[in-house]
Amino acid sequence: NAGVTQTPKFRILKIGQSMTLQCAQDMNHNYMYWYRQDPGMGLKLIYYSVGAGITDKGEVPNGYNVSRSTTEDFPLRLELAAPSQTSVYFCASSHPGPPYNEQFFGPGTRLTVL
Amino acid sequence: EDKVVQSPLSLVVHEGDTVTLNCSYEVTNFRSLLWYKQEKKAPTFLFMLTSSGIEKKSGRLSSILDKKELFSILNITATQTGDSAVYLCAVDRVYNAGNMLTFGGGTRLMVKP
Numbered sequence: 615n616a617g618v619t620q621t622p623k624f625r626i627l628k629i630g631q632s633m634t635l636q637c638a639q640d641m642n643h644n645y646m647y648w649y650r651q652d653p654g655m656g657l658k659l660i661y662y663s664v665g666a667g668i669t670d671k672g673e674v675p676n677g678y679n680v681s682r683s684t685t686e687d688f689p690l691r692l693e694l695a696a697p698s699q700t701s702v703y704f705c706a707s708s709h710p711g712p713p714y715n716e717q718f719f720g721p722g723t724r725l726t727v728l
Numbered sequence: 729e730d731k732v733v734q735s736p737l738s739l740v741v742h743e744g745d746t747v748t749l750n751c752s753y754e755v756t757n758f759r760s761l762l763w764y765k766q767e768k769k770a771p772t773f774l775f776m777l778t779s780s781g782i783e784k785k786s787g788r789l790s791s792i793l794d795k796k797e798l799f800s801i802l803n804i805t806a807t808q809t810g811d812s813a814v815y816l817c818a819v820d821r822v823y824n825a826g827n828m829l830t831f832g833g834g835t836r837l838m839v840k841p
Contacts, residue, residue, distance in 0.1 A: 645827075647828075647829075649831075654833070654834075655833055655834075656732070656734075656816055656818075656831030656832050656833045656834055657771070657816070657818075657829075657831040658831070659828050659829070659830075662828060672828060673830075704770055704771075716762070716773055716776060717773075717829060718773075719770035719771050719772075720770060721769050721770050722769060722770055
């Protein structure tokens with residue numbers, strides 16, 4: 615199993631550009647999440663999904679959108695990139711049942727907006 | 729407002745020392761508390777704690793949860809340079825249709841030879 619994969623690993627955007635961060639998992643997990651981690655900080659939840667077709671906002675959803683058309687994929691869309699979105703983005707997945715919510719993380723995407 | 733606070737922010741020790749990392753929390757709908765180790769990439773899972781007073785151990789690492797006082801500690805004995813990392817505490821709680829992790833800011837541990 616590849617686990618949770620993310621592409622790209624690095625990206626530099628100009629202010630106002632858009633992009634999609636890709637995330638895929640092959641563990642048949644229902645739950646998937648997007649976090650951002652700013653330097654020296656913990657992770658903050660952007661969006662999450664409890665299954666295909668179901669998404670909901672987390673703590674910091676502004677400036678982002680998601681979709682979940684399949685169990686495996688959970689892309690994160692940035693529209694009109696801003697310098698405040700410079701961060702490392704982690705995708706994660708988990709099985710909803712016990713043990714409670716051990717989340718498996720992807721390797722991250724480092725995004726810089728200039 | 730839900731919050732998870734870790735202390736200290738950073739710590740520098742020498743190999744062989746014992747360290748204690750702290751995590752306090754105030755969240756609604758608590759389900760469990762998790763510890764992660766983060767080196768240069770993604771966080772990797774260490775422990776999940778759901779009940780007070782039951783110590784979880786894995787080699788030189790151990791952790792315990794106090795649900796009455798709302799805190800957890802992570803102990804690392806006989807530290808090694810490979811223990812250098814950021815240690816993240818996260819609380820799993822019920823959130824809307826699912827559940828979510830609220831993370832603390834992390835403790836950065838540096839172990840010198």
